[in-house]
Every structure is written in structure tokens, then in C-alpha cells.
Amino acid sequence: MGTVIIFxxxxxxxxxxxxxxxxxxxxxxxxxxxxxxxVFGWFVVMTILHHGIPTGTH
Structure with missing residues (x-):
């Protein structure tokens, strides 16, 4: 999750x-x-859509 915040x-x-x-x-x-x-915005959006906030384990 820290990487998403930095990006x-x-x-x-x-x-x-x-x-x-x-x-x-x-x-x-x-x-x-x-x-x-x-590039960075797309990564952030897709990570949030895929994992949600906060990221959970599957």
C-alpha cells in the first residue's frame, strides 16, 4: 500500500x-x-480498483 501512496x-x-x-x-x-x-496515475487507479483501499489479502 505504501507504493501506491508514493506513486x-x-x-x-x-x-x-x-x-x-x-x-x-x-x-x-x-x-x-x-x-x-x-503512467503513475494509471498504476494508482488500477491498483485501487483491483485491490481496494486498504489492500487486503486474498
């Missing part, structure tokens, strides 16, 4: 980075930030 924080920071790069018109930063947000 969720990384996804939120990547989203913040995407917003900042849009304001400064930094295209490369936008692309990498959006990619990081997509």
Missing part, C-alpha cells in the same frame, strides 16, 4: 508540473509531465 504523490506532482509548463509554454516539459502523470 499517487508522484502523479500529483507530475500534474502540478504539467500545469506549470503550460503557463511557461514549455512543450517538452509538458510532454514528459503528461507522460509521467499518465
Amino acid at each position: 499517487a504523490l508522484i502523479a500529483l506532482l507530475a500534474l502540478y508540473g504539467v500545469v506549470r509548463t503550460l503557463r511557461s509554454k514549455n512543450i517538452l516539459g509538458f510532454i514528459f509531465g503528461l507522460g509521467a502523470f499518465a
